[in-house]
Amino acid sequence: MALRKNQARVIALAAALALTATACGGGDDGDGPGASNNTGGTKAPEAGKKGGTLTVLMASDFEHLDPQRTYVSNAFTFTARLTTRTLLTYDSKPGNEGVKIVPDMATDEGKSSNEAKTWTFTLKDGIKFDDGSPVTCADVKYGISRAFSSQITDGPHYPHQYLDLEEKDGEPVYKGPYVPGPNGGFDKAVQCTDEKTIVFNLKKPRGDFNQSMTWPVWAPVPKSRDTKTQYDRKFVSTGPYMIDSYVPDKSLTLKRNPHWDQATDKVRMAYPDKIVATFGDG
Numbered sequence: 311m312a313l314r315k316n317q318a319r320v321i322a323l324a325a326a327l328a329l330t331a332t333a334c335g336g337g338d339d340g341d342g343p344g345a346s347n348n349t350g351g352t353k354a355p356e357a358g359k360k361g362g363t364l365t366v367l368m369a370s371d372f373e374h375l376d377p378q379r380t381y382v383s384n385a386f387t388f389t390a391r392l393t394t395r396t397l398l399t400y401d402s403k404p405g406n407e408g409v410k411i412v413p414d415m416a417t418d419e420g421k422s423s424n425e426a427k428t429w430t431f432t433l434k435d436g437i438k439f440d441d442g443s444p445v446t447c448a449d450v451k452y453g454i455s456r457a458f459s460s461q462i463t464d465g466p467h468y469p470h471q472y473l474d475l476e477e478k479d480g481e482p483v484y485k486g487p488y489v490p491g492p493n494g495g496f497d498k499a500v501q502c503t504d505e506k507t508i509v510f511n512l513k514k515p516r517g518d519f520n521q522s523m524t525w526p527v528w529a530p531v532p533k534s535r536d537t538k539t540q541y542d543r544k545f546v547s548t549g550p551y552m553i554d555s556y557v558p559d560k561s562l563t564l565k566r567n568p569h570w571d572q573a574t575d576k577v578r579m580a581y582p583d584k585i586v587a588t589f590g591d592g
Contacts, residue, residue: 358579358581359581360580360581360582360583361581361582361583362581362582362583362584363582363583363584363585363586364581364582364584364585364586365585365586365587365588366388366585366586366587366588367587367588368384368587368588368589368590369589369590370559370589370590371558371559371560371562371589371590372384372385372388372389372562373385373464374464374465374542375389375542375543375545375556375562376462376465376541376542376545377389377390377394377453377526377527377529377531377545378453378454378456378457378462378465378526378527378529378531379462379463379464379465379542380394380465380525380526380527381464381465381466386525386526388587389526389545390524390525390526391549391578392549392550392551392564392578392585393545393547393548393549393550393551393552393553393564393567394526394529394545394547394548394549395414395415395437395529395548395549395575396414396415396523396524396525396526396528396529397413397414397415397416397420397431397450397508397520397523397528398411398412398413398414398416398419398420398520398521398523398524399411399412399414399524399577400412400524400577401577402577402578402579411520411521411524412576412577413434414524414575414577415433415434415437415445415530415548416431416432416433416434416523417431417432417433417434418431418432419520420519420520420523422517422519422520424511425515426512426515426516426517426519427474427511427512427513427514427515427516428509428510428511428512429509429510429512429519429520430507430508430509430510431507431508431510431523432506432507432508433445433446433447433450433505433506433507433508434574435506435574436571436573436574437548437571437574438548438569438570438571439530439532439535439546439547439548439569440546440547440548440552440567440568440569440570441535441546441569442569443532445530445548446502446505446506446530447502447503447504447505447506447507447508448502448505448533449530449531449532449533450508450528450529450530451500451502451508452487452530452531452532452533452536453528453529453530453531454469454500454527454528455484455486455487455496455500456486456487456531456536457469457470457486457527458470458482458484458485458486458496459485459486459487459488459489459538460485460486461486461488461538461539462486462538462539465526465527466522466525466527468522468525468527468528469527469528470482472510472512472513472514472516472519472522473496473499473500473510473511473512473513474495474498474499474511474512474513475494475495475496475499475513476492476494476495482494483495484496487533487536488538498511499511499512529548530548531545531546532546543556543558544556547567547570548567548570549567549570549575549578550566550567550570550572550575550578550580551564551565551566551567551570551580551585552564552565552566552567553565554584559589559590560588560589560590561586561587561588561589562586562587562589563584563585563586563587564584564585564586565583565584566580566583566584
């Protein structure tokens, strides 16, 4: 139940941002998606068109941009939908269709076995980071490992709660990739059977485990580009946009990610050429 409540916080904002991006590329006749027609009804939303700049005014900067630290709804909406792909995500459709979970980086919604204590996902072909390197199971596993570090704070604790890990005093023995220490069963809890197949072993059966896959805490991070706490300022993108410039507490500008492939992504339409978020008075 807690998982559903947390996810529900972001759905309305995600839908709103998707519709705003659609409108950004609309026609120039002054009639928006909800404009009245001559018969007193409303016009159907126009198909989006690529181009232009979407400007977002925000009262303050994001708490975090690092996917393993993203938990607050505005960051989830802005970064998770635009820059960070996950194994599964919410569909970009209005109404009830917008709460439907669909494959994102994964080929399907996951396969459960062992009475829902084991979940297996397969990565699609053609998923790449913003430098053109392919996303592999090892990248997904490494991203998850970061969530256990004491340096990577404030993100959701789904990996801590769900994965079958050794514990001491109710906390996982594993402390992430930055300090030497016991693995605490992490390699058994998260397994790469090949470059595209990732297997999660859970401590208890969870028929809804795949719903948590929509959260960026499970997102891939390439080990070679991990800058620990500084990853907040220059994270690696897998979505249609990547960081162009970022001045904390002032502005964040996203540009198109040249290595994002629409053929692998049926959720994000990526209409604007640029997205600019201005914080406070700018």
